[in-house]
Amino acid sequence: MSVLKYEQIKVNAALEKELAAMPAPLRDIVGHVLLAGGKRLRPLMTLSSARLFGAEDAGLYDLAVIPEMIHVATLLHDDVLDGAATRRGRASAHVLFDVPRAILAGDALLAAASHKTASFGIPALLTCVSESVLMTASGETHEIALQHSMAHSTAEYVDVIAGKTGWLLRGSCRLGALYAGASPEQVEAVSDYGLNLGIAFQMVDDALDFADEAETGKPTAGDLEEGKFTPPIMKYVEFLNHPDREKFCEKFRAGTFTPEERSKVASDIRRLGFDAESRALADEYLDRAERSLEKLPQRFEQKIFREALGFVRNRKS
Ligand code: FPP
Numbered sequence: 001m002s003v004l005k006y007e008q009i010k011v012n013a014a015l016e017k018e019l020a021a022m023p024a025p026l027r028d029i030v031g032h033v034l035l036a037g038g039k040r041l042r043p044l045m046t047l048s049s050a051r052l053f054g055a056e057d058a059g060l061y062d063l064a065v066i067p068e069m070i071h072v073a074t075l076l077h078d079d080v081l082d083g084a085a086t087r088r089g090r091a092s093a094h095v096l097f098d099v100p101r102a103i104l105a106g107d108a109l110l111a112a113a114s115h116k117t118a119s120f121g122i123p124a125l126l127t128c129v130s131e132s133v134l135m136t137a138s139g140e141t142h143e144i145a146l147q148h149s150m151a152h153s154t155a156e157y158v159d160v161i162a163g164k165t166g167w168l169l170r171g172s173c174r175l176g177a178l179y180a181g182a183s184p185e186q187v188e189a190v191s192d193y194g195l196n197l198g199i200a201f202q203m204v205d206d207a208l209d210f211a212d213e214a215e216t217g218k219p220t221a222g223d224l225e226e227g228k229f230t231p232p233i234m235k236y237v238e239f240l241n242h243p244d245r246e247k248f249c250e251k252f253r254a255g256t257f258t259p260e261e262r263s264k265v266a267s268d269i270r271r272l273g274f275d276a277e278s279r280a281l282a283d284e285y286l287d288r289a290e291r292s293l294e295k296l297p298q299r300f301e302q303k304i305f306r307e308a309l310g311f312v313r314n315r316k317s
């Protein structure tokens, strides 16, 4: 069995334990998303970071589930905000249950994650978790403010994704280092690694938005409907000739693409290679992440951090 598979099993067992400890009315809806087979990248980062700095004890999995609980909370809220019908190949929680319960399930998971963090009695862990949640909410709010607008630059897009995705991956890595008592310089280096990995992760996610739902488990071209001006869409707009561009921009601003138009744009984007070109933008951030690794101890976990770079670069779902 691969190290990754082994860790996923251990993390899933720890998540099941968290779910069982939740008040009964929350269990169905929280379990629907929490146990829906995510990649568990964030817990793996926390475990690897803690071990890289010499921590190894039974409490590590309790620490590692914290960023996953926050991640799942953001997904519950995100699918409501995006009106997304599917997630991880299943009906979204707000569709299967309803919007109020999906929001409350996210709130409950955030509270459970804070409770778990507090249980370690290390104030720096709470600071790390709260700043990660704060910056995630800020990034998402920034994104909402820009929705259906085509006036912003790639740099502003990077600001948004650093907030909504980068900060929680940063927090996942930082949490392990703080727990293990790493030096301030090492805590910053592993945090930079996580932030840049997260930016790259979201760039690849935004390229994958145009893949088939059968591959990703999420609606194809959801970003078009949601008015998110991501790199594949920026490239597509540049490619269109004048009258087509005008029509496209009008629909993007109004959010009025039909499902047929969305699937046509998605297949055009794939055929023209704009998803692959957008994926390549992630390389700069993966390189930055890799450079941060040079400042970290040379132990086995470095290999996992390096493999995570390749995983993000090449992932198909
Ligand atoms: C997925 O992006 C969404 C996020 C990475 C962050 C969502 C954050 C919130 C809803 C903010 C508030 C929530 C909490 C609990 C702090 P996406 O919609 O581009 O990706 P997707 O295709 O996976 O939906």
Ligand code: MG
Pocket (backbone or CB within 6 Å): 078, 079, 082, 084
């Ligand atoms: Mg979404």
